[in-house]
Amino acid sequence: MAQTLLQVEDLHTQFFTRRGVVRAVDGVSLHIDAGETLGVVGESGCGKTMTALSVLRLVPDPGRITSGRILFRGRDVTKMTDDEIRDFRGNDVAMIFQDPMTSLNPVTKIGSQIEEAMTAHKRFSPQEAGVRVIQLLKRVRVPAAERRVSDYPHQFSGGMRQRAMIAMGLANEPSLLIADEPTTALDVTVQAQIIDLLKQLNRELGTAMMLITHNMALVASLCERVVVMYAGRVVEEGPVERIFKSPQHPYTWSLLRSVPRVDELRKDRLVSIKGLPPDLSNAPPGCKFHPRCPFVIDRCKREEPELAEVAPNQVARCWVLMRNVPEEAAEVTKQVVISEEAAKKLQEIPGAGS
Amino acid sequence: MQAAERQAATVAKTDPIILRVEGAYKYFPVGGLGGLSVRAVDGVDLEIRRGETMGLVGESGCGKSTLARLITALLPVTGGKITFEGQTISTLRGRSLRRIRRKIQMIFQDPFASLDPRMTVGDIIAEPLDNFNIGNHKQRMARVQELLRLVGLNPNFTNRYPHEFSGGQRQRIGIARALAVNPSFIVCDEAVSALDVSIQAQIINLLQDLQREFHLTYLFIAHDLAVVRHLSDRIAVMYLGKVVETADRRSIYEAPQHPYTRALLSSIPVPDPGIERNRAPITLKGEIPSPVNPPSGCRFHPRCPIARAPGICSDQEPPLEPHGHAGQLAACHFAGQI
Numbered sequence: 001m002a003q004t005l006l007q008v009e010d011l012h013t014q015f016f017t018r019r020g021v022v023r024a025v026d027g028v029s030l031h032i033d034a035g036e037t038l039g040v041v042g043e044s045g046c047g048k049t050m051t052a053l054s055v056l057r058l059v060p061d062p063g064r065i066t067s068g069r070i071l072f073r074g075r076d077v078t079k080m081t082d083d084e085i086r087d088f089r090g091n092d093v094a095m096i097f098q099d100p101m102t103s104l105n106p107v108t109k110i111g112s113q114i115e116e117a118m119t120a121h122k123r124f125s126p127q128e129a130g131v132r133v134i135q136l137l138k139r140v141r142v143p144a145a146e147r148r149v150s151d152y153p154h155q156f157s158g159g160m161r162q163r164a165m166i167a168m169g170l171a172n173e174p175s176l177l178i179a180d181e182p183t184t185a186l187d188v189t190v191q192a193q194i195i196d197l198l199k200q201l202n203r204e205l206g207t208a209m210m211l212i213t214h215n216m217a218l219v220a221s222l223c224e225r226v227v228v229m230y231a232g233r234v235v236e237e238g239p240v241e242r243i244f245k246s247p248q249h250p251y252t253w254s255l256l257r258s259v260p261r262v263d264e265l266r267k268d269r270l271v272s273i274k275g276l277p278p279d280l281s282n283a284p285p286g287c288k289f290h291p292r293c294p295f296v297i298d299r300c301k302r303e304e305p306e307l308a309e310v311a312p313n314q315v316a317r318c319w320v321l322m323r324n325v326p327e328e329a330a331e332v333t334k335q336v337v338i339s340e341e342a343a344k345k346l347q348e349i350p351g352a353g354s
Numbered sequence: 355m356q357a358a359e360r361q362a363a364t365v366a367k368t369d370p371i372i373l374r375v376e377g378a379y380k381y382f383p384v385g386g387l388g389g390l391s392v393r394a395v396d397g398v399d400l401e402i403r404r405g406e407t408m409g410l411v412g413e414s415g416c417g418k419s420t421l422a423r424l425i426t427a428l429l430p431v432t433g434g435k436i437t438f439e440g441q442t443i444s445t446l447r448g449r450s451l452r453r454i455r456r457k458i459q460m461i462f463q464d465p466f467a468s469l470d471p472r473m474t475v476g477d478i479i480a481e482p483l484d485n486f487n488i489g490n491h492k493q494r495m496a497r498v499q500e501l502l503r504l505v506g507l508n509p510n511f512t513n514r515y516p517h518e519f520s521g522g523q524r525q526r527i528g529i530a531r532a533l534a535v536n537p538s539f540i541v542c543d544e545a546v547s548a549l550d551v552s553i554q555a556q557i558i559n560l561l562q563d564l565q566r567e568f569h570l571t572y573l574f575i576a577h578d579l580a581v582v583r584h585l586s587d588r589i590a591v592m593y594l595g596k597v598v599e600t601a602d603r604r605s606i607y608e609a610p611q612h613p614y615t616r617a618l619l620s621s622i623p624v625p626d627p628g629i630e631r632n633r634a635p636i637t638l639k640g641e642i643p644s645p646v647n648p649p650s651g652c653r654f655h656p657r658c659p660i661a662r663a664p665g666i667c668s669d670q671e672p673p674l675e676p677h678g679h680a681g682q683l684a685a686c687h688f689a690g691q692i
């Protein structure tokens with residue numbers, strides 16, 4: 001059994017706005033073992049980034065952690081003093097973001113920014129830090145690192161900036177790296193290089209990784225385990241092999257079928273999830289996914305299911321479960337949205353014909 | 355599917371060419387001494403047949419969006435010729451240019467930036483109708499409601515403003531606006547890239563349904579090859595201002611001829627952990643060179659895993675010619691050898 005590094009228990013993070021309380025993270029529990037790679041997937045606003053920011057206690061105003069525990073090697077992050085949390089960030093857990101340009105200071109040299117990350121924690125002397133910067137840049141495969149430490153961020157390409165961010169994240173040898181959509185802003189060939197780099201760092205340094213993304217393919221490529229979030233909750237969790245082969249929550253099932261795969265020519269339409277994600281200040285009763293779920297039953301509208309074991313190491317929050325949905329029933333998700341009459345009518349409007 | 359694919363194949367064989375790009379160039383002067391230019395589009399040939407979807411892929415800065423702006427006559431060409439239904443767009447002026455513009459519409463990437471925040475949804479969708487003097491006020495409003503219904507929005511939303519809608523809904527508004535004047539050709543420039551996955555699928559399905567109902571021709575531009583392959587009959591790959599390969603959706607993946615196409619395809623992860631464990635992407639050396647001063651010969655040669663440089667690849671520019679399967683074109687001296 002690997003040692004548990006991070007344990008999040010029943011975390012609630014809420015935003016107190018004029019329109020009401022937004023429950024961004026609504027009872028999330030998850031854990032990461034030392035050296036493990038965990039994917040956290042879901043769409044915009046599902047709470048995946050807020051869960052990560054809560055772990056670092058970086059939730060922006062007017063939000064705050066209202067309840068729950070965040071245990072890192074047994075210490076509760078929510079109870080740390082300001083000094084302790086400063087020490088914890090960067091030393092124990094580091095985070096890299098989607099857009100490397102807005103995360104880097106445009107008027108400071110790349111090398112100095114990485115050095116600053118080290119000297120701030122007093123782990124390394126300024127002399128040591130200077131030497132280490134070059135080693136770090138080499139480690140993340142920035143070519144001509146000796147020369148490029150004196151470059152400014154605008155002299156780096158998008159891919160190189162993300163490498164510099166990763167170098168900064170690794171500067172104090174954290175045991176957990178949180179990567180929030182680290183490749184979304186990058187071109188595909190550059191994305192492939194960054195994925196490769198993250199894999200290599202995980203393998204060689206044993207840094208555990210929490211990858212936050214909307215891209216299921218990225219999770220398949222990088223992660224051992226995956227947590228699927230919807231409307232501030234975990235709806236399914238398990239090893240990647242199981243989740244991709246046999247997803248049990250209709251949301252996970254739909255997510256996997258709503259994106260085309262480059263290695264497949266599909267015969268049929270994509271599965272599209274009807275409607276929009278709920279307003280988190282006014283979420284529906286029962287299962288949060290029920291208004292959009294193609295397989296909804298009466299019970300879903302009244303009672304919210306618990307996360308329950310559906311297979312070894314796999315849990316899902318659903319009354320129905322995909323294994324109980326017959327193949328034909330799943331076909332409804334592909335129905336045509338435009339009727340022929342509607343189209344005909346449109347072509348006949350006077351004065352509008354071509 | 356073989357049905358759908360057979361259908362696509364028939365489209366490809368029998369239907370006339372609706373849009374032809376011949377040796378198109380677009381240079382943007384960068385100022386300063388020496389008269390340097392960004393060669394955004396640097397000699398592109400492309401043919402699109404009526405009723406098909408032509409996918410256009412390539413990385414940032416390859417010139418795909420500039421090409422879209424040349425085709426929609428939003429920018430003039432520096433050189434070369436673009437013909438639409440037999441008429442040369444690049445020489446048209448006045449009334450005939452307006453007539454062409456009505457037939458070619460565009461759907462943009464960012465549904466937040468492409469809708470005027472101070473106009474109501476009704477006015478946004480009716481604007482092209484006003485521009486082309488189509489119908490009276492009452493007819494226009496009736497058409498706006500029909501269009502809203504068609505793209506899956508409530509027809510009573512005409513008096514609302516864009517900020518009241520989500521990204522996916524705004525993209526539907528953008529689509530309704532593009533459809534308002536009954537175009538025959540629609541350029542979709544990264545039209546689904548900014549959307550969440552579940553919403554992206556809704557819009558992709560909508561675009562497919564609209565194409566079938568209105569016999570539309572699409573030029574679908576995106577950096578996501580998986581989405582492009584799903585939607586397109588044929589695909590063109592651009593690199594640094596040039597088309598380096600065109601092929602049908604099956605051949606492009608099963609028998610790519612250009613090393614850049616191979617590298618692009620091998621870079622894309624698939625949602626299958628078993629496949630991912632063994633996938634080995636072809637890594638390209640270095641970064642995309644500057645379009646101000648592209649490399650000599652084949653402009654991919656400094657990054658190409660199979661280039662002979664110095665040699666033929668750094669000396670001679672390879673022409674785009676038939677290689678591989680029927681209808682497949684590639685610009686490489688060693689096509690198919692990677």
